[in-house]
Amino acid sequence: xxxxxxxxxxFSPPADLLDRVRMSRRPLLIAHISPDGDAIGSLLAAGxxxxxxxxxxxxxxxxxxxxxxxxxxxxxxxxxxxxxxxxLVIALDSSDRERxxxxxxxxxxxxxxxxxxxxxxxxxLFGDCNWIEPRACATAEMxxxxxxxxxxxxxxxxxxxxxTGIVTDTRGFRTSSTTPRVMRIVSALxxxxxxxxxxxxxxxxxxxxxxxxxxxxxxxxxxxHQGVISADNTLEMRVDLGRLIRAEGLASFLLGSRDAQIAxxxxxxxxxxxxxxxxxxxxxxxxxxxxxxxxxxxxLAAGCTxxxxxxxxxxxxxxxxxxSLRR
Ligand code: 5GP
Ligand code: MN
Numbered sequence: 055x056x057x058x059x060x061x062x063x064x065f066s067p068p069a070d071l072l073d074r075v076r077m078s079r080r081p082l083l084i085a086h087i088s089p090d091g092d093a094i095g096s097l098l099a100a101g102x103x104x105x106x107x108x109x110x111x112x113x114x115x116x117x118x119x120x121x122x123x124x125x126x127x128x129x130x131x132x133x134x135x136x137x138x139x140x141x142l143v144i145a146l147d148s149s150d151r152e153r154x155x156x157x158x159x160x161x162x163x164x165x166x167x168x169x170x171x172x173x174x175x176x177x178x179l180f181g182d183c184n185w186i187e188p189r190a191c192a193t194a195e196m197x198x199x200x201x202x203x204x205x206x207x208x209x210x211x212x213x214x215x216x217x218t219g220i221v222t223d224t225r226g227f228r229t230s231s232t233t234p235r236v237m238r239i240v241s242a243l244x245x246x247x248x249x250x251x252x253x254x255x256x257x258x259x260x261x262x263x264x265x266x267x268x269x270x271x272x273x274x275x276x277x278x279h280q281g282v283i284s285a286d287n288t289l290e291m292r293v294d295l296g297r298l299i300r301a302e303g304l305a306s307f308l309l310g311s312r313d314a315q316i317a318x319x320x321x322x323x324x325x326x327x328x329x330x331x332x333x334x335x336x337x338x339x340x341x342x343x344x345x346x347x348x349x350x351x352x353x354l355a356a357g358c359t360x361x362x363x364x365x366x367x368x369x370x371x372x373x374x375x376x377x378s379l380r381r
Pocket of ligand 2: 093173223
């Protein structure tokens, strides 16, 4: 028996979703703004699966995917301008419509049927057809099941994209969403020839020297109070660091502090708004806090963007976090 056929019950795509995908000739796939490894891995994997079904998918994301993911096959195919006549929209890893960014405002895209494939507990069910699996460790785990349902063989390239999504969203198999089933899927993906150690190194460890410098500046601002470790990433810290905006990975690093149940990084955006990135220890729920501020995510990893200035935003958000910790 192959590993794939020995797999426990998969997450099942709704029949309606499968029908819409099969009927489409040129679907538009959208990954969320500020994309991460799961958004881009799921986008590229789903694109290849649909291509194997004889479709002509368009892959889009408002923001340029992180250069650290440029090793992914067909990374260069991702566009931020949709000129083609598409007939279906598939949103990936996106918990609300705002996460699709300006891609969703282009041409007649808003008038097309919208399918949502996501694993965020805070998903607002904003599609015409919503397939949401909060127990999935990554949207990429769901795309694995989608390939099975559509009877598409997963090749090395698709496997590389799916492994990237799983490795990044589980932070290297360290989240509680890392089930035995996930490890069986990982094993099956490795059987296709995908190189897990290299993927894990490129997707989790490789970072620019500028990013490490930014971490250094942000870490110099940390405060620890009432179980929350907090750091700032200001515009001023980044003036000499080129196009770098986010201190990617920093919130997870700060949560290593045994004095904290919650870590938060406040990033000053060019439009003066403040992006908040939350990480929490098991038992906490930062998704609820993020949701209260119009964002979303998972219980232990979530985010939102609020109005500035930084001091006022920090005060408001920290007050909510302290309150959430007292519960
Ligand atoms: P990160 O801190 O890595 O940017 O995000 C952590 C998690 O929260 C991810 O699952 C991400 O999709 C979600 N998230 C971050 N920011 C936002 C936001 O502004 N809105 C929503 N809905 N989710 C967010
Ligand atoms: Mn994800």
